[in-house]
Amino acid sequence: MELSTILRPEAVKVMGSMSSKKRLFQELGEVAASACSLNASVIIDALQDREALGPTGVGHGVALPHARMDGLDKVFGAFVKLETPFDYGSVDRQPVDLIFALFAPQDSGVDHLKALALVSRNLRDSQLCAKLRANDDPSTLHTVLTEMVPSQAA
Incomplete structure (x- = not known):
């Protein structure tokens, strides 16, 4: 599994x-709804x-909210970068x-866990996070996230 298959x-x-x-x-509900054709309120509730x-704030300025939902046929993701960090309760x-x-x-089942592990491993990389924080263009952020060498399983 690679981030390029999860994140559009x-x-x-x-x-x-x-x-x-x-x-x-x-x-996130609005962004995800447009990417997967589900109702935003269903995503928000989940x-x-x-x-x-x-x-789901995992530390070092990173949060990994996640949910399992009916109506999906595969795992997908949405990424948001905030210019001003906020208190998430990490x-x-x-x-x-x-x-x-x-x-x-x-x-x-296991695909959800594999995706969580993949994203978690990648966002623990301080160099990757620095690149993400240094860019404000969504296209560049997508490239930074999806064109990395895939991490090895922990």
């Missing part, structure tokens, strides 16, 4: 600032339901500015 160019967005996690999920189980209490959301079919 139209699912990458740069935003100035975010007032809350709820507002971020609304934006993200909020998952987040209620525990925070495990390290640091504000978040890089958000990679993953959406998977309800019965995706």
Whole structure:
């Protein structure tokens, strides 16, 4: 599995600032809905339901919200870069500015976990995160995310 199979160019967005996690999920819902032809409110509800189980802010300014949903036939992602980091409630209490959301079919099983592991490994790379933070063009961000050498399994 590679990020290029998960993340479409139209699912990458740069935003100035975010007032809350709820507002971020609304934006992710809109971005994801246009990329997968699902209703944005279904996506937003799925993200909020998952987040209620525990925070998906993984540290170092990165969040990986994710959800399993009916109506999907494969795992896909959406990426948002914020120009102004905000308090996401991350495990390290640091504000978040890089958000990679993953959406998977309800019965995706191991594919969902593989996608989460792939994104997590890649976004733990401080050099990759520095490149993402240095760019504000969605096309460039998509290229940075998808043209890396695939990470080895942990």
